[in-house]
Amino acid sequence: MSGDLLQRLSTFIPNVKHLQLSDIVVPSFPLPRSTVSSSQVPVLFREPYILTGYRPVRQKWQCYLLSLFQKHNESLNVWTHLLAVPVLLLLWWANVSTLGYTLDVASLPLLLFLASSLTYLFLSVAAHLFQSHSEQAHYFFFFMDYVGVAVYQYGCCIGHYFYTSEPAWRDSFLGSVFLPGAAFFAWLTCACCCFAKSRFQRPYPLGRKVCQLIPTSLAYLLDVSPVVHRLVTASWAEDPSLPFHALQVASFLLCAVFFSCPIPERFFPGRCDFVGQGHQIFHLFLSLCTLFQLEALFRDYIRRRDTVEEIFGERQLWWASVSFPVLLFFCLLTALVTMKHKHKHLQGQKEKK
Known part of the structure; x- marks a missing residue:
């Protein structure tokens, strides 16, 4: 079923055969990057005596929302x-x-x-x-x-x-x-x-x-x-x-x-x-x-x-x-x-x- 769908879409969208059905059904969100040390973020974001676990700055807003489920x-x-x-x-x-x-x-x-x-x-x-x-x-x-x-x-x-x-x-x-x-x-x-x-x-x-x-x-x-x-x-x-x-x-x-x-x-x-x-x-x-x-x-x-x-x-x-x-x-x-x-x-x- 999914193969027929991709074959029909290929006439309209180039390279659609390289897609998975999950890419069409499930939207993709930017995942939060791994945390960094205090030296890798600006001074404004550093907390006293907290050396690691900082989230990188200037990511997309969705990353910080999804960081709700990140350590x-x-x-x-x-x-x-x-x-x-x-x-x-x-x-x-x-x-x-x-x-x-x-x-x-x-x-x-x-x-x-x-x-x-x-x-x-x-x-x-x-x-x-x-x-x-x-x-x-x-x-x-x-x-x-x-x-x-x-x-x-x-x-x-x-x-x-x-x-x-x-x-x-x-x-x-x-x-x-x-x-x-x-x-x-x-x-x-x-x-x-x-x-x-x-x-x-x-x-x-x-x-x-x-x-x-x-x-x-x-x-x-x-x-x-x-x-x-x-x-x-x-x-x-x-x-x-x-x-x-x-x-x-x-x-x-x-x-x-x-x-x-x-x-x-x-x-x-x-x-x-x-x-x-x-x-x-x-x-x-x-x-x-x-x-x-x-x-x-x-x-x-x-x-x-x-x-x-x-x-x-x-x-x-x-x-x-x-x-x-x-x-x-x-x-x-x-x-x-x-x-x-x-x-x-x-x-x-x-x-x-």
């Missing part, structure tokens, strides 16, 4: 957040099935938390999967990753404010400035991370890490304040969400350690190239933190869904929901403006060469 030094950075997506959705569905969920104005903060979590997970996956394509792609995708971080920060804040906070905390100064302060610090985190990424060159100085960590730390101290207040003042025996809140705080603190310090690869250069990097461990604990947050917020929502609208009012719930896409817009604008300036800088460097 390289970004593989676990991609999969730790990619696998967190179905786990998060399954946990959401399990809670909806067992605890119940009603789509109304009182449930909007929980829905926004889910949207913010999926946003940062997908943008993180895209950054680690495609950043090796070129210098422009590297900066663009990591700027988008910072947008995801900011959105996730604010999504957590909205959930903590409406479901976790206690009256005594809401009557405090922190409670009165919490949502606008959280939105500002989320944007500031995105802006400072974009600036630090654009401004400092490898090998990165300490100033870059400081520029990233100061706004992120301030944002987290504000974001977690209603949770800490609840952990200190509420009865653990009567509140089933508190163990999950404690786990999310512990997970995030471990995230901060592994994000700030290149451990354990610092002590074993070249031995953590594929498995065991600090950034991979950071991703793992951040995924766990998100799962613990979802479980805690779902339990808080179930306990308070009948009183949320009465306590906060429908208008405040809607304003908080509207502020979410507004923050997303300003973070995207910040990232794109920074990318525009960085693109001009890269073009200027090329012209000088």
Whole structure:
């Protein structure tokens, strides 16, 4: 059958007899090249103490997409957040099935938390999967990753404010400035991370890490304040969400350690190239933190869904929901403006060469 088909096609297409039927039925894709050492990629793409497992730059986009199934030094950075997506959705569905969920104005903060979590997970996956394509792609995708971080920060804040906070905390100064302060610090985190990424060159100085960590730390101290207040003042025996809140705080603190310090690869250069990097461990604990947050917020929502609208009012719930896409817009604008300036800088460097 296939021989007859090729014989008929040969009258229209030269050299068709040299083709296999699989070449016609199955499209061909460029396969990822084998990985290379750090000396074979530009300095921008090199990570401290990671000596091998780099993907060559300037391949076709399909190569980086297909590298999802290839062993390289970004593989676990991609999969730790990619696998967190179905786990998060399954946990959401399990809670909806067992605890119940009603789509109304009182449930909007929980829905926004889910949207913010999926946003940062997908943008993180895209950054680690495609950043090796070129210098422009590297900066663009990591700027988008910072947008995801900011959105996730604010999504957590909205959930903590409406479901976790206690009256005594809401009557405090922190409670009165919490949502606008959280939105500002989320944007500031995105802006400072974009600036630090654009401004400092490898090998990165300490100033870059400081520029990233100061706004992120301030944002987290504000974001977690209603949770800490609840952990200190509420009865653990009567509140089933508190163990999950404690786990999310512990997970995030471990995230901060592994994000700030290149451990354990610092002590074993070249031995953590594929498995065991600090950034991979950071991703793992951040995924766990998100799962613990979802479980805690779902339990808080179930306990308070009948009183949320009465306590906060429908208008405040809607304003908080509207502020979410507004923050997303300003973070995207910040990232794109920074990318525009960085693109001009890269073009200027090329012209000088």
